[in-house]
Amino acid sequence: MLQRVVRSTVIERPVEEVWEVLRDFNRHDQWHGLVSRSTIESGLRASQVGCVRAFTLRDGGFVREQLLGLDDRNFRSTYCIVEATLPLERYVATVTLKPVTDRRHTFWHWSSTFGCPRGEELALCKVVGDEVYEAGFADLRRYLSRSRALARGAVGDRGAAVSGAQGEGSSAEPAVQAVALEGYGDARQLQPQTRRLQRLGPREVRVRQTAVGVNFIDIYLRRGWIPELLAPGAVPGMEAAGELVALGSEVTGLQEGDRVAYMGPVPGAYASGRNVPRDWLVQLPPSVEEEMAAALLLKGITADYLLHDLGRVRPGARWLVHAAAGGVGSILCQWGTRLGARIVGTVSSQEKARLARNWGCEHVIVTGEYRFAESLRYHFPEGAEVIVDGLGAAAAGENFQALADCGHWISLGQASGGLEPLAPDLLVRKSASFSRPVAFAYVATRQALQMRAQRLWSALEAGSFQRPSIERFALAQAAEAHLRLESRASSGSIVLLP
Ligand SMILES: NC(=O)c1ccc[n+]([C@@H]2O[C@H](COP(=O)([O-])OP(=O)(O)OC[C@H]3O[C@@H](n4cnc5c(N)ncnc54)[C@H](OP(=O)(O)O)[C@@H]3O)[C@@H](O)[C@H]2O)c1
Structure with missing residues (x-):
């Protein structure tokens, strides 16, 4: 008969910050007291489903576990034991996180099923439940508070800012999931990480991003073709859509909860949240979903200026x-x-x-x-x-x-x-x-952006073009999205989902 162990806890940190650690299939040696060494076999990436990690345990034992699923959208990872010194058979475990209503806390659910030799059920359930899961909860809490203390003391931490907003990222500001450029080069340079937003400027708004548009310019920037626009360590991405969660003190005409999209000449959109200048923003009509806006805004406004201005179509x-x-x-x-x-x-x-x-x-x-x-x-x-x-x-x-x-x-x-x-x-x-030409020059003022966006939504509504087909990738899979775009395999638009 299969045994089932279920444990849960609440961690006093936002879900993005907890997930940043737990989604990393090769990091337990940094935070879990049982694990002294972790390596991923066969040179695979730790986020690649199917990869196998080998743990050396502090008590001299070992475990090899395979990643079966990684779902950044729902903060869930599933894995199984391939080989272990403990007699755990057909062991499959799932870690699931959920934001607690105040969004500063995280509910962490850890469950597994496994078979084991008769007579050892109680002892093995206790080992898994207490020594792996409960001890893991306490270890992760300690690890997160240590990292926080270090981050507070860090000077010039390049993880501090997502946008070009003024001010240092402060621990009072929320953490977001982002994808940053490790260095110039191929798509493997895009690495998921947690970052802290900066203090909101008076003319900025904070967007909880639900869809991020991928554009070919993101690939030029990743390759280092426009180094003045994106330095290693920074976050790429020129457009996104989502919901307003905070307004700067001088922002008028908008309210929290508004559905918006933006495009802007400073990269930084590959993130679950961002501070952006109010002037980059358009409100979405009810007929345009956020995903559609991220698929359409920059590309559609490019088509608009090519047809109506530069190419003067007739x-x-x-x-x-x-x-x-x-x-x-x-x-x-x-x-x-x-x-x-x-x-x-x-x-x-x-x-x-x-x-x-x-x-x-x-x-x-x-x-x-x-x-x-x-x-x-x-x-x-x-x-x-x-x-x-x-x-x-x-x-x-x-x-x-x-x-x-x-x-x-x-x-x-x-x-x-x-x-x-x-x-x-x-x-x-x-x-x-x-x-x-460069699209951003054609939306350099708020009025120009509003006019073009309005023309775009009207053309969509009038059926001048069909709603673009969308290929979706989780934000953390930005590298896969880039590979798809540069392989010439894609058609239509590509969108990342934080
Ligand atoms: N200046 C601006 O304002 C502005 C704004 C937006 C986009 N753009 C530019 O417009 C172009 C289209 O952008 P997009 O984001 O919509 O991309 P996209 O057209 O969806 O993807 C690029 C396409 O280029 C073609 N291509 C030809 N040679 C290629 C190669 N060596 N590697 C990769 N693709 C190749 C492929 O189509 P086939 O396989 O059919 O050849 C590929 O699907 C890009 O050059 C982009 O930089 C400029």
């Missing part, structure tokens, strides 16, 4: 849009078609081609190798009047060939690598113009 205009099934591309193609543009799109797969046709492209070029100029000229013999180029280096030569005389090449991004500087004389050959 009926019959010939546009070439790269990555036509992507986040920006899918909105731009639909909205542009609705406004009368004739759009040729490029994509890298037949599946994306099917989507791009649905989004209104009258012709779709499937190319993984940035070869499109000849096919474009076949369809638009005079070339494209506007090229929206998020590809960069690898597509530069073909873009110029595809461009019509007097055409406008809009260099939106550089997914394939940075563009070499263009000689002005190159443009002279086609009397062409070249732009290198």
Whole structure:
């Protein structure tokens, strides 16, 4: 018969702070008195489901346990014993945390089932219940109060601030889950951690974030392509949505509980909460869910300024849009078609081609190798009047060939690598113009942001484009989200859920 052990307690710290420790499958040697050493086998990451940790116990015993599930949304992890010196068979345990109503305390539920030799049931239940779980509760309390004391004494702790708000993070301010950049490089540089918010500035609001938009610029920043914007140790992310939980003393026209979204030129959105300037904020109409807002705001406002300002779309205009099934591309193609543009799109797969046709492209070029100029000229013999180029280096030569005389090449991004500087004389050959726009410049004032956001929600409401398809990742899995985006596998928008 299976034995069942259940213990619970309340820890006097916010759930994010407790979870930061408990979600780490390779950290018990720092806080649990029974464990003297912990290692993850086979070079896997401690957050990877299926990884096995090997504990050396202080009494000389050992345990190998496998991670079966890690749910950052519900603060739950499940694991089983693979091998142990104690005769615990088919042992499966679950740790679940819940915020207590005042949100400064955490309810911690720890339960397991296991089989064991006849006659040893009582003794083994006592070992698991008392020496592992109850002792663990006390050890974690001690560990957290030690870390707090250290944090208070730390000078220049780079974990202190999530946003660019003034003031040092103080222990009176809430802790949030965040994902920070360990150093420039690949997606493994994105590491979950707990941070403390700074004191709220007078013109700032505090957002409890429920959805964070992932954009290609996050990848450039992670790679270190714009070092002045994101230093190692800082938190990436340019947009999010959620609920207002506090207002600065000079903020008017908003109230706690309002549903909002923001986009801003300073990274820091990969977090469960953030202080942001009031001017970055838009309130959400009832028809726009927070997840949808995070999927849509930056990408939709980009489509808006491209169509209405930079590209000055008009009926019959010939546009070439790269990555036509992507986040920006899918909105731009639909909205542009609705406004009368004739759009040729490029994509890298037949599946994306099917989507791009649905989004209104009258012709779709499937190319993984940035070869499109000849096919474009076949369809638009005079070339494209506007090229929206998020590809960069690898597509530069073909873009110029595809461009019509007097055409406008809009260099939106550089997914394939940075563009070499263009000689002005190159443009002279086609009397062409070249732009290198940035969305944040088009929402630099509160009025501009409100106007564009309103136009976006109205266009969504009017069916000018469909609600974007959303791929969801837990916040702590930001690295997986980046891998997905840079592998060219995604279409539509990607959102992180704190
Ligand atoms: N300047 C601005 O204001 C602004 C604002 C927002 C976005 N952007 C830019 O707009 C572009 C689209 O952004 P997004 O966030 O919506 O991303 P996205 O289009 O959803 O994803 C990028 C797409 O680029 C294509 N791509 C081509 N070569 C690639 C490569 N070597 N690595 C990865 N992807 C490659 C892929 O589509 P295929 O597989 O179909 O080729 C991929 O799906 C990006 O260049 C971004 O920087 C600029």
